[in-house]
Amino acid sequence: MTTLKSKLQADLNAAIKERDELRSATLRLTLAAIQKEEVAGTEKRELSDDEVQKVIAKEAKKRREAAEAFAQGGRAESAEREKAEGEVLADYLPKQLSDDELQQIVAQAVEEAKAAGAEGPRAMGQVMKIVNPKVAGQAEGGRVAAAVKKLLAG
Numbered sequence: 764m765t766t767l768k769s770k771l772q773a774d775l776n777a778a779i780k781e782r783d784e785l786r787s788a789t790l791r792l793t794l795a796a797i798q799k800e801e802v803a804g805t806e807k808r809e810l811s812d813d814e815v816q817k818v819i820a821k822e823a824k825k826r827r828e829a830a831e832a833f834a835q836g837g838r839a840e841s842a843e844r845e846k847a848e849g850e851v852l853a854d855y856l857p858k859q860l861s862d863d864e865l866q867q868i869v870a871q872a873v874e875e876a877k878a879a880g881a882e883g884p885r886a887m888g889q890v891m892k893i894v895n896p897k898v899a900g901q902a903e904g905g906r907v908a909a910a911v912k913k914l915l916a917g
Contacts, residue, residue: 767812767819768797771855789848793822816856816900823852824903860901868897869910887911 771794778786797818801810810818826849833842860868872893876886890911898907 767815767855768794768810771797771815785844785847786851789851793819793852796822813900819852819855820900823849823856826852857900860898865898865902865906865910866914869894869907869914872897873911873914886915890915 771790775787775790775794778790797810797815800814800818801807826845830842830845830849833839833845869890872890873886875893876889879889887908891908894907894911895904
C-alpha cells in the first residue's frame, strides 16, 4: 500500500475511534474514490502516491464546487459542510502556491516561451506546457491559466 493511502487509512481509523463524524465520512469517501480509481480500466492496480494525491485533489475540487453551488442555492448549512470536508482533504495536499509565487513562475515561463519565438495570446499553449510541470498539485489549473492569460495579454 502506498504511504499516502496508508496514512489516510490510519487517519480514518483514528477518526472513527475519536467519533469524529465529519473526518471519518470524508476519509471514507476519499478512500472509496481511490479504490474506484484502482479498479478502473482493464486490471486492478496499486496507485502511486502522486496518483493518490491527484484523486484527493479531484475530491477537494468537488467539495469546493459543491460548496459554491450550495451557497448560491441558499443552503448555507450544506455549503459549510462541504467547505469543512474540503479543509479536511486540504491537510493531505501539498501547500498551495501564493499568488506572488505563481506570478513569478508564470513570468519565467513567458520569458522562456518568448525566447523560443512564441508571442502574444497564441503562446498560451507553449507557456502552459512549461508552467504545468512546475506547479503540479500546487495550483489549480484555472488559476494558472488566468495568470498566464493576464501576463500574455498585458
